[in-house]
Amino acid sequence: MPDTPDTSRTVCRDVPHDPSAITKIRALVDDTLTAWTLAHIADDMVLVAGELLANAVVHGDAPVTLSLRAGADGLRLEVTDHGPGQPRHLCLDTDALHGRGLTIVEALSHDSGVIPLLDHPGKTVWARWRFPLGTTSRPSS
Numbered sequence: 575m576p577d578t579p580d581t582s583r584t585v586c587r588d589v590p591h592d593p594s595a596i597t598k599i600r601a602l603v604d605d606t607l608t609a610w611t612l613a614h615i616a617d618d619m620v621l622v623a624g625e626l627l628a629n630a631v632v633h634g635d636a637p638v639t640l641s642l643r644a645g646a647d648g649l650r651l652e653v654t655d656h657g658p659g660q661p662r663h664l665c666l667d668t669d670a671l672h673g674r675g676l677t678i679v680e681a682l683s684h685d686s687g688v689i690p691l692l693d694h695p696g697k698t699v700w701a702r703w704r705f706p707l708g709t710t711s712r713p714s715s
Contacts, residue, residue, distance in 0.1 A: 582645040583610060589627060589653075591636040596627045599640055603651070610644055615703055618682040622701050623651055625675035629699070630655035648684075648704040656696035661688055 585606050589599055603623045607616040623640065630638045634655025641652040661676055679686050683701035690697050 582643065584641065584643045586639060586641045589631070589638040589640055591631055591638060593628065593631050596624055596631065599627055600624050603640075603642060606642055607649075612644065612649065615649065619649065619651055619701075619703070622679050622682055623653070625678050626651070626653040626699050626701070629653075629661060629675050630657075633657060633659055634696070648702060650700060650702045652698050652700040654691070654696065654698040656691070656694065658695040660690075660697060661699055 585602070587599060587602060589595055600620045600623055604616050604620050607613055607619060619642075623642075627638070627640065630653050634657030637656060639652075639654045641650075641654070643650045643652075676686075679699075679701050684704045686699070686701040688697050688699050
């Protein structure tokens with residue numbers, strides 16, 4: 575993928591509304607970051623992508639889209655779905671098997687949030703990692 579003059583790069587993919595598609599999209603995120611020489615952040619971003627995609631596919635409505643953007647100040651991952659519900663943190667006991675996705679996203683990224691879609695039901699859930707592109711070490715929180 576060619577770089578634009580400001581070194582920003584973007585990948586956007588429509589995601590089938592099927593949990594089995596998440597594995598392929600996680601691999602796409604990993605391959606993209608490796609191609610962008612950002613493999614040092616790939617494990618965290620692949621996990622975050624999987625969590626956000628699972629929430630969108632299980633709890634949201636189609637269409638679901640994943641966007642990955644790299645710019646001069648770092649990386650941003652976004653997952654958009656068209657379901658009316660909003661993500662929320664759950665109060666969980668230690669035996670819970672599900673429901674920790676947003677906590678994982680917050681722990682692994684520098685910033686995260688939700689942007690409601692203005693023209694129809696839905697939202698974009700995003701996570702951002704701040705560091706200059708070309709950094710060879712893992713960013714610190």
